Amino acid sequence: MIRQCNNKDFETIYVIINDSAQAYKGVIPPDVWKEPYMSKDELQHEIDNGIVFWGYEEGGELVGVMGIQQVQDVTLIRHAYVCTVKRNRGIGSKLLSYLQEQTTWPVLIGTWADAIWAIRFYKKHGFRLVTLKEKDRLLRKYWSISERQIETSIVLADQKWFSAYWY
Ligand SMILES: CC(C)(COP(=O)(O)OP(=O)(O)OC[C@H]1O[C@@H](n2cnc3c(N)ncnc32)[C@H](O)[C@@H]1OP(=O)(O)O)[C@@H](O)C(=O)NCCC(=O)NCCS
Secondary structure, eight states: OEEEOOGGGHHHHHHHHHHHGGGGTTTSOGGGOOSSSSOHHHHHHHHHTTOEEEEEEETTEEEEEEEEEEETTEEEEEEEEEOGGGOSSSHHHHHHHHHHHTOOSOEEEEEETTOHHHHHHHHHTTOEEOOHHHHHHHHHHHOOOOHHHHHTEEEEEOHHHHHHHOO
């Protein structure tokens, strides 16, 4: 079951993100890895900035979360995390498809350039990488992240974005 997360889910979202983000350990550049990967303050900051988390529930427990954030003229998919032991069973796909249906705006997704599994996952769902020059511009325009994170990230866009903004 997919449902919108609420205040009571804060702790669980925090646990899922930090369990799932272990996938990055030893893969993304060491200077951008930290533990916990996302602190409670950072998570609260993201929610305060308009990220709405949706969760996939199994047996009454959240096992995956994905955030959606409207920024100017695009929708961002943020912080997609499925518990390590629940991966490769279609949960991420269901969450992503559900969130895509929630918006009529072009959708952008940013992730680490080294997270090849995530890039493959999004490509399977019809997203395409934007050029390196374009991703720098988009990350500066729509995200609030450090220059180092911009340097080490990529951006994928859906067909709607390519049709609207790519000539
Ligand atoms: C990216 C992520 C959210 C995807 O979630 P997921 O639940 O594993 O996604 P799915 O199960 O829908 O799809 C993953 C793969 O499993 C396959 N799969 C889906 N259902 C399956 C099933 N029933 N049996 C076997 N494989 C299946 C998919 O085809 C997909 O294959 P791919 O790796 O070749 O793309 C998850 O890998 C994750 O949390 N990763 C760590 C954090 C991360 O990288 N987040 C993205 C940052 S933006």
